[in-house]
Amino acid sequence: xxxxxxxxxxxxxxxxxxxxxxxxxxxxxxxxxxxxxxxxxxxxxxxxxxxxxxxxxxxxxxxxxxxxxxxxxxxxxxxxxxxxxxxxxxxxxxxxxxxxxxxxxxxxxxxxxxxxxxxxxxxxxxxxxxxxxxxxxxxxxxxxxxxxxxxxxxxxxxxxxxxxxxxxxxxxxxxxxxxxxxxxxxxxxxxxxxxxxxxxxxxxxxxxxxxxxxxxxxxxxxxxxxxxxxxxxxxxxxxxxxxxxxxxxxxxxxxxxxxxxxxxxxxxxxxxxxxxxxxxxxxxxxxxxxxxxxxxxxxxxxxxxxxxxxxxxxxxxxxxxxxxxxxxxxxxxxxxxxxxxx
Numbered sequence: 001x002x003x004x005x006x007x008x009x010x011x012x013x014x015x016x017x018x019x020x021x022x023x024x025x026x027x028x029x030x031x032x033x034x035x036x037x038x039x040x041x042x043x044x045x046x047x048x049x050x051x052x053x054x055x056x057x058x059x060x061x062x063x064x065x066x067x068x069x070x071x072x073x074x075x076x077x078x079x080x081x082x083x084x085x086x087x088x089x090x091x092x093x094x095x096x097x098x099x100x101x102x103x104x105x106x107x108x109x110x111x112x113x114x115x116x117x118x119x120x121x122x123x124x125x126x127x128x129x130x131x132x133x134x135x136x137x138x139x140x141x142x143x144x145x146x147x148x149x150x151x152x153x154x155x156x157x158x159x160x161x162x163x164x165x166x167x168x169x170x171x172x173x174x175x176x177x178x179x180x181x182x183x184x185x186x187x188x189x190x191x192x193x194x195x196x197x198x199x200x201x202x203x204x205x206x207x208x209x210x211x212x213x214x215x216x217x218x219x220x221x222x223x224x225x226x227x228x229x230x231x232x233x234x235x236x237x238x239x240x241x242x243x244x245x246x247x248x249x250x251x252x253x254x255x256x257x258x259x260x261x262x263x264x265x266x267x268x269x270x271x272x273x274x275x276x277x278x279x280x281x282x283x284x285x286x287x288x289x290x291x292x293x294x295x296x297x298x299x300x301x302x303x304x305x306x307x308x309x310x311x312x313x314x315x316x317x318x319x320x321x322x323x324x325x326x327x328x329x330x331x332x333x334x335x336x337x338x339x340x341x342x
Contacts, residue, residue, distance in 0.1 A: 015064055015065070015066035015092070016066055016092075017066050017067045017068040017069075018066060018067075018068045018069055018094055018095055018096070019066045019069065019092055019093065019094050019095065020062045020063075020064060020065050020066065020069060020072055020078075020092075020093060020095055020098070021062070021063045021064040021065075021090060021091070021092055022058060022060050022061070022062055022063065022078065022090065022091045022092075022093055022098075023060045023061045023062075023063050023089070023090060024058050024059070024060045024086070024088055024089055024090060024091045024342055025059060025060035025061065025107050025111075025341065025342055026058075026059045026060065026107050026108045026110070026111035026316075026339050026340065026341055026342065027055050027057055027058055027059070027086040027087060027088075027111055027339070027340055027342070028055075028056070028057040028086075028111050028112050028115065028116075028149075028337050028338065028339050028340070029055075029322075029325045029326065029329055029337075029338040029339070029340060030055075030056060030057075030115055030116070030149065030329075031236070031238065031329055031330075032054075032056070032115075032284075033054040033055060033087075033326065033329075034241075034326055034329065034330055035241070036052060036054045036084075037054065037326070038241075038248055040241070041284075042282070043282060043284040043285055044084065044284075047084075047284075048084055052084065053084065053085045053086075053087050053088060054084065054086070054087050055082065055084065055085060055086025055087040055088070056081050056082060056083060056084070056086055056114070056115040056284075057079075057080075057081060057082075057086055057111050057112065057113070057114045057115050058079065058080055058081070058082055058086045058091055058093065058111060059077075059078070059079035059080075059101065059107045059108070059110040059111035060077070060078070060091075060107065060342075061075060061076065061077055061078075062074055062075060062076045062078060063090070069095045070095055072095050072098070076100060077100065077101045077107065078098045078099065078100055078101060079098070079099060079101050079107075079110035079111060079113065079114065080093065080097045080098035080099060080114055080297075081097050081114040081115060081118070082097065083097075083284055083287050084284075087319075087322070087340075088342075089342045096290060096294065097293075097297075099297060099298075099301050102301070102304045102305050104307070105304070105311060108314055108316050108339045108341065109311040109314055109339075110311075111339050112149070112311055112312060112314050112336070112337035112339050113300065113304070113311060113312075114297070114300075115149075115283065116149035116150045116152070116153050116312070116337065117153045117296075117300045117309070118283055118293070118296045118297065118300065119150050119153070119235055119283050120150050120153035120154040120157055120211075121153070121157060121296050121299060121300060122281060122283065122286075122292075122296060123150075123154065123211055123233045123235055123281075124154070124157055124158070124161060124209070126231065126233050126279045126281065127141075127208070127209035127211075127231045127233050127279075128208075128209075128231060129141075129158075129161050129163060129208075129209065130157075130161060130299075131295065131299070133161070133162065134161060134162060134163065134208075136208050136229060138205060138206070138207070138208040138227045138229070138230070139162065139163045139164050139208055140163070140164070140165055140167065140202075140203035140205070140206070140207045140208055140209075140227070141154075141158050141163045141165075141166055141167065141207060141208060141209045141210070141211070142167045142169065142199055142202075142203070142207045142209070142210040142211070142222070142225065143155055143158070143166065143167065143168050143169065143184075143210075143211045144169045144210075144211060144212050144213060144214050144218060144222075145169065145170070145171070145213060145214070145238075146168025146169055146170055146175075146179045146182070146184055146187070147168070147170050147175035147178040147179045147182070147335050147336070148334070148335070148336070149312060149336065149337045150211075150213065150235070151168065151179075151211075152178075152182050152312035152313075152336055152337075153309075153312070154211050155168055155179065155182040155183050155184055156182055156183055156308075156309050156310065157303075157309070158183075159183045160303060160308050160309065163208070163209070164185060165185035165186055165202055165203060166183060166184050166185050166186075167184065167185065167186045167187075167188065167199060167202045167203060167207075168182070168184035168186070168187050168188070169187075169188045169190055169195060169199075170187060170188070170189055170190070171189075171190060171191060171332060172189070172191050172333070173189050173191060173192060174333075174335070175189075175335055176189050178313060178335050178336070182312075185202075186198075186202040188202070195218075195221075196221055196225065199225055200225070203225075203227075205227055206225055206226055206227030206228070206230060207225055207226055207227055207230055208226075208227055208229070208230050208231070209230065209231050209232075209233065210222045210223075210225065210226060210230070210231075210232050210233070211233050211235075212232060212233070212234055212235075213234070213235050213236030213237070213238055214236070214237070214238055214239045215236065215237030215238055215239040215240040215241075215259070215263070216237070216239055216240050216259045216260075216262055216263050216264075217239035218239070219232070219234065219263070219264050220264040223264070223266065223276065223278065226274075226276045228274070228275045228276070229275055229276075230276050230277070231276070231277045231278075231279060232276070232277065232278045232279070233279050233280070233281075234278065234279070234280040234281075235280065235281060235282070235283075238332075239259070240256060240259045240260060240263075241256065242255070242256070242330075266278050311337075312336035312337050313335050313336030313337070314336060314337050314338075314339050315328075315334065315335075315336065315337070315338050315339070316339050316340075316341055317338060317339070317340055317341070318340070318341055319340045319341060319342050321340075322340060325338045325340060
């Protein structure tokens with residue numbers, strides 16, 4: 001992939017300074033990978049184009065080391081993020097995007113962590129609860145898809161940062177126990193409960209933060225349930241997209257267009273008088289924000305080493321089953337993270 005994601009290699013500089021060649025032993029599957037495959041991921045179109053190798057998370061053993069690569073050496077077990085190109089057995093990657101794997105983690109567990117952990121922590125930063133201790137009186141947080149990859153990190157990090165109550169929303173009863181095990185104070189199973197009535201019962205004064213990657217199905221009601229000074233953080237639009245589809249038919253494009261047309265509009269004057277905020281981001285547009293990304297990575301590594309943060313549940317699959325992995329994550333039935341072994 002071209003800069004800013006991966007340095008160019010030419011004949012005069014086979015391994016650029018500050019880079020290593022990684023024998024990539026495991027990579028994770030994110031819903032974004034499906035969007036890349038469909039041609040719907042804006043940063044993929046803008047920075048790479050097609051053909052493209054999807055994937056963000058990597059973990060394996062360093063093979064070759066370029067100059068100015070710090071204390072990294074051949075044979076080190078590392079994990080990190082590539083911002084495209086992770087569906088590979090060998091990856092050229094800048095060392096600032098890598099860290100050594102904590103001893104208690106397997107390679108597959110390490111590959112499950114970076115993208116979802118960075119997304120979760122940056123979302124909490126936008127919400128005003130990181131890096132300093134939250135100064136908001138109301139510390140209630142509502143997390144949609146609490147048993148998923150990003151959700152599992154948001155739940156744990158919210159507990160680390162002292163937010164309470166941590167209210168997790170799941171889409172099926174099979175995910176309730178996982179959300180509880182992650183640390184949710186309250187779990188709302190929207191397959192059996194009225195989501196918003198239960199959310200009001202859990203935090204009658206509203207929420208300081210709501211984390212929403214659902215899109216059209218919940219955005220307006222999420223905003224409505226913010227407390228004064230509350231922040232709605234948006235990092236995905238899953239309900240706008242087809243579930244369980246390998247390819248997009250003409251009818252799917254029509255359905256997506258209809259959903260896009262019905263997205264809520266947040267008026268700046270109303271937001272000001274309500275004293276509420278809506279913030280959105282996509283981590284793949286932050287490749288050049290090196291200081292911010294390093295802070296996220298260093299904090300995640302610290303919490304992993306202190307065992308305050310644990311890896312989400314991991315489903316391991318062989319790389320030959322990548323199509324099945326995409327089907328599983330598109331189905332909405334996956335729990336935690338899917339990791340492919342190369």
